Amino acid sequence: MSLLRKTLTEIGLVAASLGIGLAIGAVIAKGFSAPPLMVLADMLTSWRLLPDMVAEYAAILTLTALAFAIPLHAGLFNIGAEGSLYLGALLSLWVAVNTGNLVLALLAGALAGAALSGVAGVLRVALGVNEVLSTIMLNWTVYWVMLYYIVTRLADPVFPQRTVEVPESARIPWIEVGGIGIPATLLISIVIAAAVWVFLRMTRPGLLLRAVGANEEAARMRGVPVGAYRLLSMLLAGLLAGLGGALHITGFSYSIDVLGGTVRNYGFNGIGVALVGRNDPLGVAAAALLLSTLMAGSQAVEPVYGVPKEAADLMVGVIIVVLSAPAALRIASRILPKLGLPRRGG
Amino acid sequence: MDAYDAAVVGLISLSAMVPIALTALGEVLAERSGVVNIGLEGILLITAWVGVYAALETGSAWAGYAAGLAVGSLLGLLHALIAVYLKGDQIIAGIGLNLAAAGGTALATLAAWGNYGQSPPVEVNVPSIVVLDQRISFMVFVTVALAFGLWVLLEKTRIGLIVKAVGDDPRAADALGIRVERVRLAATVAGGALAGLAGAYLSVDYLGSFVKLMSAGRGFIALADVAFSGWHPLGALLGALVFGLSDAVARYYTIIKGVTAASYLFNTIPYLVTLAAVAVTAKRAVMPRSLGKPYVRE
Numbered sequence: 117m118s119l120l121r122k123t124l125t126e127i128g129l130v131a132a133s134l135g136i137g138l139a140i141g142a143v144i145a146k147g148f149s150a151p152p153l154m155v156l157a158d159m160l161t162s163w164r165l166l167p168d169m170v171a172e173y174a175a176i177l178t179l180t181a182l183a184f185a186i187p188l189h190a191g192l193f194n195i196g197a198e199g200s201l202y203l204g205a206l207l208s209l210w211v212a213v214n215t216g217n218l219v220l221a222l223l224a225g226a227l228a229g230a231a232l233s234g235v236a237g238v239l240r241v242a243l244g245v246n247e248v249l250s251t252i253m254l255n256w257t258v259y260w261v262m263l264y265y266i267v268t269r270l271a272d273p274v275f276p277q278r279t280v281e282v283p284e285s286a287r288i289p290w291i292e293v294g295g296i297g298i299p300a301t302l303l304i305s306i307v308i309a310a311a312v313w314v315f316l317r318m319t320r321p322g323l324l325l326r327a328v329g330a331n332e333e334a335a336r337m338r339g340v341p342v343g344a345y346r347l348l349s350m351l352l353a354g355l356l357a358g359l360g361g362a363l364h365i366t367g368f369s370y371s372i373d374v375l376g377g378t379v380r381n382y383g384f385n386g387i388g389v390a391l392v393g394r395n396d397p398l399g400v401a402a403a404a405l406l407l408s409t410l411m412a413g414s415q416a417v418e419p420v421y422g423v424p425k426e427a428a429d430l431m432v433g434v435i436i437v438v439l440s441a442p443a444a445l446r447i448a449s450r451i452l453p454k455l456g457l458p459r460r461g462g
Numbered sequence: 463m464d465a466y467d468a469a470v471v472g473l474i475s476l477s478a479m480v481p482i483a484l485t486a487l488g489e490v491l492a493e494r495s496g497v498v499n500i501g502l503e504g505i506l507l508i509t510a511w512v513g514v515y516a517a518l519e520t521g522s523a524w525a526g527y528a529a530g531l532a533v534g535s536l537l538g539l540l541h542a543l544i545a546v547y548l549k550g551d552q553i554i555a556g557i558g559l560n561l562a563a564a565g566g567t568a569l570a571t572l573a574a575w576g577n578y579g580q581s582p583p584v585e586v587n588v589p590s591i592v593v594l595d596q597r598i599s600f601m602v603f604v605t606v607a608l609a610f611g612l613w614v615l616l617e618k619t620r621i622g623l624i625v626k627a628v629g630d631d632p633r634a635a636d637a638l639g640i641r642v643e644r645v646r647l648a649a650t651v652a653g654g655a656l657a658g659l660a661g662a663y664l665s666v667d668y669l670g671s672f673v674k675l676m677s678a679g680r681g682f683i684a685l686a687d688v689a690f691s692g693w694h695p696l697g698a699l700l701g702a703l704v705f706g707l708s709d710a711v712a713r714y715y716t717i718i719k720g721v722t723a724a725s726y727l728f729n730t731i732p733y734l735v736t737l738a739a740v741a742v743t744a745k746r747a748v749m750p751r752s753l754g755k756p757y758v759r760e
Contacts, residue, residue, distance in 0.1 A: 144569065248682075257733045260729040261727065359636065384561055387557055430565035431565075433560070448464045
């Protein structure tokens with residue numbers, strides 16, 4: 117199969133899964149007695165109503181998706197971006213409040229995320245603990261620890277429903293694009309995605325990291341320290357997810373609510389973004405823009421049509437399930453043209 | 463904690479053991495046949511919702527159990543189709559199911575009961591005994607019986623031999639005329655059914671209502687328990703009791719001793735205990751040799 121053909125097949129698979137996800141969205145809209153096509157149209161053009169939210173979601177999801185994609189290149193399933201993001205946001209807020217310094221706040225968040233992810237990495241490499249299990253356990257542990265600090269040390273005496281806010285001096289400024297204000301976090305994330313692309317494709321450690329994931333035994337035979345590269349992948353993942361939490365708190369939300377809703381689900385949805393972006397850093401950035409449009413869209417349609425924003429979570433979940441079954445998608449891509457539908461790739 | 467309180471914590475651990483044990487037993491069976499189901503968490507959450515819905519519609523917790531069993535089997539079937547027949551990535555399919563379950567149950571809660579957080583309370587009308595003011599459901603006894611039953615099935619019967627052969631060396635099993643795909647399908651459906659019972663137990667029996675994200679990682683704790691047990695039904699029962707105990711200790715401090723901010727920290731106990739248990743036992747775990755690998759006939 118030629119490279120072009122392969123690329124087109126990949127695009128076809130992703131398009132098919134997105135199509136099924138959108139169909140689910142239409143069914144949900146129908147279930148809440150809203151006009152399905154208008155709901156979908158509004159969801160997919162949410163940047164008109166909520167440009168700042170689309171940009172912010174895309175920024176954070178790019179980082180959490182990279183936190184899934186990098187370990188997967190080394191052969192690991194990292195479900196821990198969720199917890200690293202919580203811890204990153206928490207530490208970043210604490211440092212921002214106490215020092216008023218943005219750089220220190222970002223650094224604290226990134227390092228906290230890396231430390232947590234590093235625990236799962238060491239457990240896997242040294243003791244053989246499955247990283248899916250360890251990262252889920254760490255996510256829940258950090259969730260409760262975060263809530264503890266939200267209602268104790270960081271509680272706002274005036275607004276009991278949230279923490280104190282990041283002081284002005286430690287906030288990331290917004291930028292203006294075509295007269296529309298968006299958080300600068302998006303620019304930072306795109307630069308990071310490009311850097312990760314260069315790292316994975318053009319540097320020696322990046323190539324060796326991918327060699328470990330492509331064929332563990334072959335890499336080991338050639339003397340590649342497999343464990344060290346797996347640990348590196350987890351540290352990088354935690355660093356990016358932790359930074360995601362830090363960027364979100366210093367660039368957009370400025371505080372965390374007492375239920376942690378401000379920071380929830382970015383990690384899990386990042387997995388969907390990584391899969392739609394086929395684990396390629398630039399594909400991830402594009403997929404992040406697409407799925408963030410969908411997620412902001414679900415918030416935009418909620419007040420208008422009464423379709424709950426959780427619709428987006430269900431749609432992303434279904435997209436992932438569909439993407440998990442390559443044989444099913446290949447069958448679908450063979451059948452679709454026969455039904456007289458436009459041929460997408462393949 | 464005095465002797466009376468310790469006894470109460472012991473009784474709560476029996477109740478807290480049930481959902482983890484049932485889910486883990488089903489997963490022992492599925493994994494022995496070679497299929498991993500990371501989506502157990504999603505099955506628990508969906509069947510907890512379905513159980514309450516059925517119980518509220520009919521006024522009977524039995525209907526909740528039946529619905530949980532049925533929907534759990536269906537979700538097991540879905541996972542089996544992806545994992546066994548479509549040769550899909552078992553881990554990713556499970557991750558997707560968990561996400562879809564979190565979003566789907568939130569939507570369904572709003573559609574059915576008009577709020578995001580929880581269902582109305584269910585009348586818990588199943589056989590149970592009361593010891594020291596703690597209700598012990600009949601499911602505690604069913605769970606223990608199922609553990610011994612599964613042990614007999616796996617270790618003492620021909621069916622058990624076939625399941626293990628398929629999980630260890632599907633090619634050799636195929637050569638002997640065993641239908642690898644069908645065995646894996648059946649084991650995964652049975653695993654889903656047991657997780658469905660566990661989900662229904664959580665909502666219509668243990669807590670008496672559906673609460674958003676109420677599975678709270680139990681599906682993953684059950685997966686950890688399977689590894690901890692060395693893929694052995696009785697080991698899984700013992701492991702579930704240990705995790706149930708850590709859950710009970712957390713509940714003792716949060717509910718019986720009154721809720722304070724520090725209770726949030728007690729909630730971390732089951733997760734840290736799970737992590738520690740897996741870390742200690744991971745090195746010597748001997749897993750089914752073809753676990754998680756789709757079987758493609760050459």
